[in-house]
Amino acid sequence: MKIVVAGYGPAAHRFADTLTGRGFAGTLTVIGEEPRHAYDRVALTSHLSGPPGTVDLTYPEITGIGAIRLGDRVTAIDRAGRAVTTAAGHREPYDVLVLATGSAPFVPPVPGAGRAFVYRTIDDLDAIRAASAGATSGVVIGGGLLGLEAADALRGLGLATHVVEMAGWLMPRQVDEGGGAVLRGHIERLGLTVHTGVGLDRIEDDRVVLADGTEIPADVVVFSAGVRPRDELARECGLAVGPRGGVVVDEGMRTSDPAIYAIGECALAGGAVYGLVAPCFTMAEVAARRVLGEDVAFTGADTSTKLKLLGVDVASFGRLSGALDVTYMDPVGGVYKKLFVSDDARTLLGGICVGDATPYTMLRPLVGRELTASPSDLLFAGAGAAMTGADFPDDAQVCSCNNVTRGEIGKAVSDLGVTDVAGVKKCTRAGTSCGSCVPTLAAILAAEGVTLSKALCEHFDHSRPELFDIVRVRGITTFSQLIAEHGRGRGCDICKPVIASILASLGGGHVLEGEQAALQDTNDHFLANIQKNGTYSVVPRIPGGEITPEKLIVIGEVARDFGLYTKITGGQRIDLFGARVEQLPKIWRRLVDAGFESGHAYGKALRTVKSCVGSTWCRYGVQDSVGMAIALELRYRGLRSPHKIKSAVSGCARECAEARSKDFGIIATDNGWNLYVGGNGGFKPRHADLLASDLSDEALVRTIDRFLMFYIRTADRLQRTAAWVEGIGLDYLREVIIDDSLGICADLDEAMARHVEGYFDEWRATIDDPDKMRRFVSFVNAPDVPDPSIVFETERDQIKPVLVEVSRS
Amino acid sequence: MTLAPHAPAPPAAARTWTRVCAYADLLPERGAAALVLGRQIALFRTFDGEVFAVGNRDPFSGAYVMSRGIVGSRGAEPVVAAPMHKQVFSLVTGVCLDDPMAALPVYPVRVAGGVVEIDIATAGEVSAA
Ligand code: SRM
Ligand SMILES: Cc1cc2nc3c(=O)[nH]c(=O)nc-3n(C[C@H](O)[C@H](O)[C@H](O)COP(=O)(O)OP(=O)(O)OC[C@H]3O[C@@H](n4cnc5c(N)ncnc54)[C@H](O)[C@@H]3O)c2cc1C
Ligand code: SF4
Numbered sequence A: 001m002k003i004v005v006a007g008y009g010p011a012a013h014r015f016a017d018t019l020t021g022r023g024f025a026g027t028l029t030v031i032g033e034e035p036r037h038a039y040d041r042v043a044l045t046s047h048l049s050g051p052p053g054t055v056d057l058t059y060p061e062i063t064g065i066g067a068i069r070l071g072d073r074v075t076a077i078d079r080a081g082r083a084v085t086t087a088a089g090h091r092e093p094y095d096v097l098v099l100a101t102g103s104a105p106f107v108p109p110v111p112g113a114g115r116a117f118v119y120r121t122i123d124d125l126d127a128i129r130a131a132s133a134g135a136t137s138g139v140v141i142g143g144g145l146l147g148l149e150a151a152d153a154l155r156g157l158g159l160a161t162h163v164v165e166m167a168g169w170l171m172p173r174q175v176d177e178g179g180g181a182v183l184r185g186h187i188e189r190l191g192l193t194v195h196t197g198v199g200l201d202r203i204e205d206d207r208v209v210l211a212d213g214t215e216i217p218a219d220v221v222v223f224s225a226g227v228r229p230r231d232e233l234a235r236e237c238g239l240a241v242g243p244r245g246g247v248v249v250d251e252g253m254r255t256s257d258p259a260i261y262a263i264g265e266c267a268l269a270g271g272a273v274y275g276l277v278a279p280c281f282t283m284a285e286v287a288a289r290r291v292l293g294e295d296v297a298f299t300g301a302d303t304s305t306k307l308k309l310l311g312v313d314v315a316s317f318g319r320l321s322g323a324l325d326v327t328y329m330d331p332v333g334g335v336y337k338k339l340f341v342s343d344d345a346r347t348l349l350g351g352i353c354v355g356d357a358t359p360y361t362m363l364r365p366l367v368g369r370e371l372t373a374s375p376s377d378l379l380f381a382g383a384g385a386a387m388t389g390a391d392f393p394d395d396a397q398v399c400s401c402n403n404v405t406r407g408e409i410g411k412a413v414s415d416l417g418v419t420d421v422a423g424v425k426k427c428t429r430a431g432t433s434c435g436s437c438v439p440t441l442a443a444i445l446a447a448e449g450v451t452l453s454k455a456l457c458e459h460f461d462h463s464r465p466e467l468f469d470i471v472r473v474r475g476i477t478t479f480s481q482l483i484a485e486h487g488r489g490r491g492c493d494i495c496k497p498v499i500a501s502i503l504a505s506l507g508g509g510h511v512l513e514g515e516q517a518a519l520q521d522t523n524d525h526f527l528a529n530i531q532k533n534g535t536y537s538v539v540p541r542i543p544g545g546e547i548t549p550e551k552l553i554v555i556g557e558v559a560r561d562f563g564l565y566t567k568i569t570g571g572q573r574i575d576l577f578g579a580r581v582e583q584l585p586k587i588w589r590r591l592v593d594a595g596f597e598s599g600h601a602y603g604k605a606l607r608t609v610k611s612c613v614g615s616t617w618c619r620y621g622v623q624d625s626v627g628m629a630i631a632l633e634l635r636y637r638g639l640r641s642p643h644k645i646k647s648a649v650s651g652c653a654r655e656c657a658e659a660r661s662k663d664f665g666i667i668a669t670d671n672g673w674n675l676y677v678g679g680n681g682g683f684k685p686r687h688a689d690l691l692a693s694d695l696s697d698e699a700l701v702r703t704i705d706r707f708l709m710f711y712i713r714t715a716d717r718l719q720r721t722a723a724w725v726e727g728i729g730l731d732y733l734r735e736v737i738i739d740d741s742l743g744i745c746a747d748l749d750e751a752m753a754r755h756v757e758g759y760f761d762e763w764r765a766t767i768d769d770p771d772k773m774r775r776f777v778s779f780v781n782a783p784d785v786p787d788p789s790i791v792f793e794t795e796r797d798q799i800k801p802v803l804v805e806v807s808r809s
Numbered sequence B: 001m002t003l004a005p006h007a008p009a010p011p012a013a014a015r016t017w018t019r020v021c022a023y024a025d026l027l028p029e030r031g032a033a034a035l036v037l038g039r040q041i042a043l044f045r046t047f048d049g050e051v052f053a054v055g056n057r058d059p060f061s062g063a064y065v066m067s068r069g070i071v072g073s074r075g076a077e078p079v080v081a082a083p084m085h086k087q088v089f090s091l092v093t094g095v096c097l098d099d100p101m102a103a104l105p106v107y108p109v110r111v112a113g114g115v116v117e118i119d120i121a122t123a124g125e126v127s128a129a
């Protein structure tokens, strides 16, 4: 049998690959118009990301293929004679002809269109790159998926770029108007100028003129106004084509001529032309296997799209319409989510997410099925709020890249004894491609094992990470709103501090601001640690344990003047004990004036970054561990988290700072820094695991930023990093924060940047604010009377508390 | 700790009210300590504006810190959690819900003309219930 393939894009490549991989014995001739082997068009934009020639998108070569003719085009099909002719003058006879000619960008017939570019092939991009050299302005016509990608590419080439979209909002095919508005905010923040609801009138030599008269300077103009199936060969030889284009095929990808197949973007299958590569691949596989005599069919495809567009999460899945919909919109945070459900509110039809695609992974497999929770709960599925993973029916596809179902993952656990995500990946290939299903895999694993109640307390059915997502996504700023909408009752000593910490992590300002003050445990409420007799301790921050003699003297003087007990802590700083509430502001006034800040010994927050003396003094040191420890402590000071965070930096492998017992520990190497995470002293000691080696200063900080932010977002209440790292696994952690498998790194980076920018000293802000000072009184009706129950005796020349049993009358 | 939290209260007319502080001095869902006739009282203003008065001494730690606990609810009951080791007490009856052998004295309290007043005379012996 002799097979001829017209076109050599992704579909043609997959067709040839399937054929040869299944032992096809005939001859195969592929004729491709482009002057190169088939390549990954989906990743086309990365061709511009490096200098010319540095990015190779070419697919692996197919062995055993008859002939590939590059740079030649099929110009006619002789159906009666079963042969095609090409531009170079070849005549190629066939038994089976496969049309895999793809699509061509649509170029609107406007004056001046001749000087515009399109965005489809490597040659197109090379031409755009050449034209952009020395140019300053660019316009992309079309604000869809590809248009925005093209616009970002122009921006990357240094052009001030405008996007023009005729529809009322960006990406009209994927998102609805509300989503489009949120998306626009993201796009504008990237520095692109957006015009919507207006068409193009004409293109002039140095500008583009819109239908409403707006003139935009444009050295480079790119059309991205949709694609048209390349069905011209089929039309000319009388094959059936759709009214709006596309070669009509049946379930077996056969055209109206049984000897001719059509696959990929040129095909009209089941009334639809698919513009995504996954269905094109499926069509190619179906056609190849039909040719080989197998009975397989193409019955439609998942058109979910999830992309990391210009650093913006956009995802849509299923149907984008329905009788009922549930929408959450947070224009400030740039988040928009909408779910479509059937009119009885029982079946999930589809959804749209902009700015936060977390629900996408969990919900995509549930399209067309009965809902397992209320739509609003589903929207916040995050790490698995509404579905534990056990709720997925066995035939639900969990990993769409590799077509792995819930049932197969369950089997990997029960039959093969898989215990972690890495094992699931190994056994099923799920999660090994785009990675977006990895959180679901984790949830399914959890569902297969012991299922613990995730409810925080009687007031909330959600776990801490879920509440974090709800607060973040909905932009909730008060406990009252959260408990009214997502909980019950008036809270308790468990949920209130958790919510206070979440609000603080998300940049909620001072922990004693407004209603937040009422949520704090006594330590945070008085910004000090309570002691057994009701007095408090005072711990000024001493970053890295480095302190000047002057500051040491101030601490000594303050302790002496207020009669406090002093002790060097295990965290390389000094603790002053025995202060009464009404003394705290006076003590802190002195400390703040001398340049001290809160040490957050009372908070679930960064405690200390200990250091060894390092290369400055130590004869073995290879890096400046003190400098790094100080920089890190200053960077992360005040960062509220699920539990306290401790760190240390050692100047060489002798490890005098005990970095490996810390939540994040850093050990200097000859080439930079090794970063260890998940260490713990305390109740259950654990040595930290090596996360990354030989990092530069910059890479170190970036990795820690992400580690901490990801921990803050996803850990349980009072879960130290040790337990958290053990729970999610080091491999997964690496994927998320180093390989960016979830596409959230930019978000994590930004959250940390916000923290660093927003930091202020809590104690200074408190003593400067009369309203916050109101709480620092012994008695509301006798503010100057010291608590008579507080009594001390002396031990080793310092005070020591005595608990007096005061009898009640 | 021997208390009769459910003993009947004397008729309101028999009470002697002592002014403690302005209602506005109390923050919603937070406590304040007061020194009334030599006794330490913990006053609480709940979310819906009600005021409760209990003893300030934490029976478990012996420290006078109850006013610094977190205010909330358990079921329908308004409660405060001891700041030291988090045992939860009813603000209505004073009884420790985690260990009913322990209880705080409960004082009759009212707000009159924007002023919080408590009946200290019956302190520690009779609950407000
Ligand atoms: C002051 C200090 C002991 C000392 O005199 O050296 C101390 C004192 C307290 N520690 Fe600690 N820890 C101190 C270093 C440590 C260390 C050593 C270190 O940080 O290098 C550890 C083990 C390392 C670790 O955390 O992994 C340590 C493990 C704990 C734990 C157990 C944590 C765990 O994961 O199991 C607790 C309990 C908790 O946090 O739930 C705890 C809790 C406490 C509390 C907050 C207990 C409490 O609720 O009252 C103590 C009050 C401090 C205060 O009033 O100021 N402290 N504590 C140290 C203060 C360090 C600092 O400057 O911030
Ligand atoms: C910038 C960009 C980003 C994209 N991003 C995504 C994405 O994120 N996700 C996704 O799913 N999809 C994406 N796509 C779409 C995806 O690339 C296409 O769905 C896929 O390439 C279709 O494959 P195909 O083989 O059917 O057609 P094509 O890729 O168009 O290949 C057809 C080939 O046939 C050649 N040809 C045409 N006519 C003839 C002829 N007469 N003789 C010989 N050769 C001929 C063409 O020159 C071309 O090389 C993107 C596309 C672009 C351009
Ligand atoms: S860890 Fe190395 S550099 Fe630091 S003090 Fe110890 S021996 Fe010196």
Ligand code: FES
Pocket (backbone or CB within 6 Å): A398, A399, A400, A401, A402, A430, A431, A432, A433, A434, A435, A436, A437, A438
């Ligand atoms: S969906 Fe599983 S790897 Fe992409």
